[in-house]
Amino acid sequence: MTRRERLRAETAAEIKSVALKLMYEGGPGAISLRAIAREMGMTAGAIYGYFDTRDDLITALIADLYNAFADTLDAARAAEPEDDPAARIIAHGLAFRRWAIDYPAEFRLVYGDPLPDYQPPEQSPAIEAEQRLCKGVADMVAAAWPRAAAMYAKDDFSWDDFTSVLAGLIREWHPELPPAGVALCLRVWGRLHGLVALEVYGHLRPHVTDPTKHYLAELHDLVRSLGL
Amino acid sequence: MTRRERLRAETAAEIKSVALKLMYEGGPGAISLRAIAREMGMTAGAIYGYFDTRDDLITALIADLYNAFADTLDAARAAEPEDDPAARIIAHGLAFRRWAIDYPAEFRLVYGDPLPDYQPPEQSPAIEAEQRLCKGVADMVAAAWPRAAAMYAKDDFSWDDFTSVLAGLIREWHPELPPAGVALCLRVWGRLHGLVALEVYGHLRPHVTDPTKHYLAELHDLVRSLGL
DNA sequence: AAACTTTCTACACGGCGTTCACTACCAACA
DNA sequence: TGTTGGTAGTGAACGCCGTGTAGAAAGTTT
Numbered sequence: 001m002t003r004r005e006r007l008r009a010e011t012a013a014e015i016k017s018v019a020l021k022l023m024y025e026g027g028p029g030a031i032s033l034r035a036i037a038r039e040m041g042m043t044a045g046a047i048y049g050y051f052d053t054r055d056d057l058i059t060a061l062i063a064d065l066y067n068a069f070a071d072t073l074d075a076a077r078a079a080e081p082e083d084d085p086a087a088r089i090i091a092h093g094l095a096f097r098r099w100a101i102d103y104p105a106e107f108r109l110v111y112g113d114p115l116p117d118y119q120p121p122e123q124s125p126a127i128e129a130e131q132r133l134c135k136g137v138a139d140m141v142a143a144a145w146p147r148a149a150a151m152y153a154k155d156d157f158s159w160d161d162f163t164s165v166l167a168g169l170i171r172e173w174h175p176e177l178p179p180a181g182v183a184l185c186l187r188v189w190g191r192l193h194g195l196v197a198l199e200v201y202g203h204l205r206p207h208v209t210d211p212t213k214h215y216l217a218e219l220h221d222l223v224r225s226l227g228l
Numbered sequence: 229m230t231r232r233e234r235l236r237a238e239t240a241a242e243i244k245s246v247a248l249k250l251m252y253e254g255g256p257g258a259i260s261l262r263a264i265a266r267e268m269g270m271t272a273g274a275i276y277g278y279f280d281t282r283d284d285l286i287t288a289l290i291a292d293l294y295n296a297f298a299d300t301l302d303a304a305r306a307a308e309p310e311d312d313p314a315a316r317i318i319a320h321g322l323a324f325r326r327w328a329i330d331y332p333a334e335f336r337l338v339y340g341d342p343l344p345d346y347q348p349p350e351q352s353p354a355i356e357a358e359q360r361l362c363k364g365v366a367d368m369v370a371a372a373w374p375r376a377a378a379m380y381a382k383d384d385f386s387w388d389d390f391t392s393v394l395a396g397l398i399r400e401w402h403p404e405l406p407p408a409g410v411a412l413c414l415r416v417w418g419r420l421h422g423l424v425a426l427e428v429y430g431h432l433r434p435h436v437t438d439p440t441k442h443y444l445a446e447l448h449d450l451v452r453s454l455g456l
Numbered sequence: 457a458a459a460c461t462t463t464c465t466a467c468a469c470g471g472c473g474t475t476c477a478c479t480a481c482c483a484a485c486a
Numbered sequence: 487t488g489t490t491g492g493t494a495g496t497g498a499a500c501g502c503c504g505t506g507t508a509g510a511a512a513g514t515t516t
Contacts, residue, residue: 032471048475163435186435191446194417198417260503262503274463277463281505
């Protein structure tokens with residue numbers, strides 16, 4: 001790696017980190033090329049040497065955040081014993097909410113649509129991180145499947161209900177999981193997501209005094225509905 | 229109502245409807261005072277005679293949409309027999325998803341954060357619509373409560389777990405519902421919301437061929453978990 | 457017809473993403 | 487070592503944006 005390449009990579013990294021700093025301080029709307037450049041003592045145009053467009057920068061940020069987020073969740077699960085699926089699910093869920101509440105701007109960037117007219121590209125690098133997250137959920141459901149199968153195995157799903165990408169990955173990770181189990185994964189994901197999304201966007205606060213308590217209750221319901 | 233007031237109300241309504249039209253065509257980011265004015269043959273400044281600021285206009289739009297949305301859900305539930313709570317829940321859920329998928333920009337406006345730096349006001353008129361939606365969910369849970377109570381009545385909730393506003397409303401609507409039932413309402417809301425939010429923001433499409441099928445399965449799970 | 461109120465325009469300010477011609481500068485080659 | 491070529495960055499411009507303000511035009515009231 002030549003000196004030039006190193007400097008170039010450092011500048012690109014600085015652009016991203018300054019963008020994150022701006023987002024911490026002023027929400028996703030505070031990410032502007034001009035503000036980033038100002039903060040770095042540059043001109044806005046200079047950033048175009050590193051990212052073709054503002055959306056490309058956002059896309060790179062999302063991928064970074066999503067991966068860091070997946071790391072967090074992986075770690076949270078790994079901290080619980082492997083033979084206690086229920087504990088792992090609850091740890092995962094709480095870590096998910098913790099991250100969303102502590103870093104709402106990041107959550108909006110990854111799971112929402114905070115920049116107007118921003119169109120996530122077809123083949124986003126964030127998809128890889130999303131697949132990591134899917135794997136996490138799949139691990140949990142697979143661990144619970146021996147008990148959950150009784151309730152869900154008769155669900156009418158086939159491999160055609162998933163994109164070939166997902167079907168391929170799941171069969172590689174957990175060959176024992178039937179289509180009904182994969183469908184269950186997605187529903188579990190949705191269930192983990194629902195209350196947190198409502199809370200982050202301010203729809204729980206007007207009704208509830210302690211959102212954590214309700215989310216924990218939902219996690220317990222979830223664990224119960226998996227037969228654990 | 230004087231002629232002036234009528235004209236004024238008409239203009240305000242036209243501003244909102246043009247804003248909606250722009251949003252249909254170009255997403256929430258296409259709502260700009262200048263574009264609205266251009267479309268109406270006016271100047272941007274003129275709009276300030278009707279709304280103090282762009283955010284006020286957005287707030288009014290959200291309230292309108294949220295109310296229309298609540299109407300839709302109310303109607304969907306009312307179309308099913310009153311003594312069939314399961315059918316009502318499923319009808320409500322499907323109508324919810326239908327609306328979200330058919331009008332994604334509206335969904336983002338109501339449940340997301342589509343305009344950067346837009347801060348929902350403390351006492352938004354949308355809260356009233358949200359309470360209507362809460363009532364809808366509460367109606368469904370209350371109808372299911374006779375069967376669901378066995379599973380959830382022992383949950384450790386009290387009236388202190390809700391804001392006094394919500395607690396007051398619920399006790400007025402459904403005096404028979406205990407705190408555990410109200411908590412269940414919120415979790416049901418979250419569950420209805422989760423998969424739909426993921427889908428609207430494009431997180432389901434890369435994994436799933438027919439989102440409706442999975443959402444319907446989730447609704448059936450939900451109904452089952454309510455003992456219906 | 458005069459006085460007053462409401463409505464809207466014209467213009468300005470600063471901020472935005474993006475483009476483009478141009479200038480420093482650094483690295484390698486003669 | 488001196489020259490050359492690519493690279494990083496500038497600065498001005500374009501057309502957007504929300505938001506104010508001063509003043510004109512139109513309608514309403516007396």
